[in-house]
Amino acid sequence: MAIANYTDLKASVVDWMARSDLTGNAADFITLAEARLNRLLEVVATTANLTGVSSSNVVSIASLQVVDPVSLYLTAFEKEYFVPQSALGTFYEQNTPNLPNNWAIEGSNIRFDCPLDIPYPIRFTYQGRFALSDAVPTNEFLTNNPDLYLAAAMVWGCGYVKDQAGNTWKAMLDEFTAEVRSNNAQKKRSQLRTDPMLRRRGYNYTTDIST
Structure with missing residues (x-):
């Protein structure tokens, strides 16, 4: 199975x-x-399929174990739209229902920059427990x-x-x-990059000039 x-x-x-x-x-x-x-x-990459609420600009993620949000997509007219994340309080919030342009995490909710005009299907990806x-x-x-x-x-x-x-x-x-x-430990080691200063050939530690 x-x-x-x-x-x-x-x-x-x-x-x-x-x-x-x-x-x-x-x-x-x-x-x-x-x-x-x-x-x-460690935390695991997870995708949650949520549904927005018409005339509301918040969607609860209280049931999710979110550590770090990654991305959010809305589906409208059979197409997926990427909505960028912004810090809470950095975008202007409108009162007219529409397709949102920004979102932020507010406590246990996703908060959009405007009320949703329809109950959009939401694909929310995050690093979580x-x-x-x-x-x-x-x-x-x-x-x-x-x-x-x-x-x-x-x-x-x-x-x-x-x-x-x-x-x-x-x-x-x-x-x-x-x-x-x-x-996981091997992957982390392979992702490490040596500081370019440490790769300089002929580095003179006394005079601090390349020879």
Whole structure:
């Protein structure tokens, strides 16, 4: 079974446990698994599909675990429009409903520079904590590491039913987590750039001139 989203992950947990009576518990296992992932791993790139409210210039993101917003797109007339982010208070707010030109984060809301003239579909991308839900069905980490996500949830599932297989899943979880952390560290090292001053050939530390 492919694990592409939150629904797939819940179904896979139930399938691997061979316990159809735990269908309603799978969401809890995933939530508990994500609590551990949030402690061990960095923020994850996530896309949330939201819907604006006509005649309102705010959209709630209280249910999202946003750390850093990245981008926002509105869909209108079958086209996506990029809306740039600005700092709160740096743009003029209009009273006439329209297609917005700016947005900012205000507490647990996205605030536009004008009320929306229609309930625009919104694609909001951000760096955030692990927190899958029906509203946020997938993230970059689940796409790239479905095995780790499943193992993390299965540890809690096995613990719930007191299944000794939980030890096997825990071993896999620890192994997969170590691999991901190692890969992330390697990516960071590869992105480092040496200061150009340190690459100057023949640098004379006494006279501070190139020779």
